[in-house]
Amino acid sequence: MPRKVQSQSRFIPYARGFRAPSKKVKQKALIGHGECSSHISKEFADGEHFESVQKCQSIDDWLANVKENGQTYAQFINNCPWLSTRKWRKVNMKFVPSGETIHEKYPDGKIYIIPVGDLTTGLNNNLCILDVDDIIEYCQIFLGLPVVTLPAVSLVRNNGKVLWLEDKVGSRKKRQTTSVVLPSRYDKRSNHYQLHVAAVLEKLRKSLPDDAICLLGLTMYDLYEDDADLFVAGMAAGNHRVGLFSLFRYNPRLAFSKEYWYDITEIDSILKIPHNELMLQRGCKLVVHEICHLLGIDHCIFYLCCMNGSGHLEEDFRQPMFLCPIDLRKLHQLCGFDIIQRYEQLRGFFGKHHMEKECLWLERRLDFLRKG
Ligand SMILES: [Zn+2]
Numbered sequence: 158m159p160r161k162v163q164s165q166s167r168f169i170p171y172a173r174g175f176r177a178p179s180k181k182v183k184q185k186a187l188i189g190h191g192e193c194s195s196h197i198s199k200e201f202a203d204g205e206h207f208e209s210v211q212k213c214q215s216i217d218d219w220l221a222n223v224k225e226n227g228q229t230y231a232q233f234i235n236n237c238p239w240l241s242t243r244k245w246r247k248v249n250m251k252f253v254p255s256g257e258t259i260h261e262k263y264p265d266g267k268i269y270i271i272p273v274g275d276l277t278t279g280l281n282n283n284l285c286i287l288d289v290d291d292i293i294e295y296c297q298i299f300l301g302l303p304v305v306t307l308p309a310v311s312l313v314r315n316n317g318k319v320l321w322l323e324d325k326v327g328s329r330k331k332r333q334t335t336s337v338v339l340p341s342r343y344d345k346r347s348n349h350y351q352l353h354v355a356a357v358l359e360k361l362r363k364s365l366p367d368d369a370i371c372l373l374g375l376t377m378y379d380l381y382e383d384d385a386d387l388f389v390a391g392m393a394a395g396n397h398r399v400g401l402f403s404l405f406r407y408n409p410r411l412a413f414s415k416e417y418w419y420d421i422t423e424i425d426s427i428l429k430i431p432h433n434e435l436m437l438q439r440g441c442k443l444v445v446h447e448i449c450h451l452l453g454i455d456h457c458i459f460y461l462c463c464m465n466g467s468g469h470l471e472e473d474f475r476q477p478m479f480l481c482p483i484d485l486r487k488l489h490q491l492c493g494f495d496i497i498q499r500y501e502q503l504r505g506f507f508g509k510h511h512m513e514k515e516c517l518w519l520e521r522r523l524d525f526l527r528k529g
């Protein structure tokens with residue numbers, strides 16, 4: 158007699174007080190103050206191309222732990238400092254109050270990305286190919302804003318310590334390289350390092366160019382904040398327009414212990430994981446998610462969307478690359494791109510990097526938008 162098999166699916170409730178939004182709530186979230194829903198352009202119609210937020214699959218899922226309120230389009234327009242008719246106090250660049258988009262208000266503004274250490278090195282100096290130029294290209298298409306890379310910060314590992322090297326002009330105008338020890342932790346047996354996220358973020362704040370809308374540091378170093386942390390994905394200081402995020406745990410050839418921060422194993426490369434593409438895809442999604450936060454867009458609760466919060470890596474990996482209609486409308490208002498042209502360019506990017514699922518979605522969406 159076969160034994161009765163217990164159902165694998167365990168009900169995991171949302172965080173207390175959170176309710177998945179109804180269709181009506183989603184429709185209201187798309188509308189600005191004093192607008193009528195019939196005036197919303199087809200480009201923001203959901204057209205059944207966007208899925209609703211899902212039930213929690215793990216107790217660590219974001220919505221099982223955080224009672225997110227969600228940010229409507231109207232709330233974003235009201236609160237986004239980049240859309241205010243007053244210049245952002247902390248920004249030191251030309252400001253045009255009558256401008257409608259961020260580019261019209263701050264014509265010199267740019268998004269900066271700075272590699273912190275070498276981005277092509279993974280665990281134990283094994284190569285992990287990630288071309289920062291691909292990430293820049295993706296951000297530029299996704300945001301419709303100029304995205305610029307700053308020269309990489311030089312980090313050196315030395316005897317269990319990590320040094321930040323800086324070129325300075327010393328006495329008699331001679332260039333000198335100075336080094337600063339970064340707060341970090343090191344496990345000798347595994348030869349694994351983690352950098353203290355807040356300490357590096359503080360140093361990045363000092364590198365913020367005057368014409369920066371924001372500066373995002375990317376590193377292949379693993380990060381932590383408190384001694385009890387396994388790791389942290391990164392940290393942002395929205396008020397200071399700076400963030401630092403790690404790509405280390407996005408490497409599909411690594412497996413991580415849930416108990417010890419330094420316990421990391423390399424998965425046999427015979428597994429034929431197209432790791433460069435996965436790495437690029439995960440990196441692109443992270444970077445635009447974090448930049449959208451720095452631009453004032455909060456976590457999304459309305460649809461499956463690349464602005465959903467994530468409580469752990471698996472949840473992060475299963476989230477889509479695209480913005481839902483509500484967040485697309487926010488970004489469009491802020492950046493003023495042509496939506497069809499942007500989708501076509503994204504189609505070109507995903508095609509070039511063999512991301513077929515994304516290409517198929519874009520083709521369906523473009524078909525829908527071009528009809529009528
Ligand atoms: Zn987030």
Ligand SMILES: [Zn+2]
Binds near residue numbers: 457461462481482
């Ligand atoms: Zn969304």
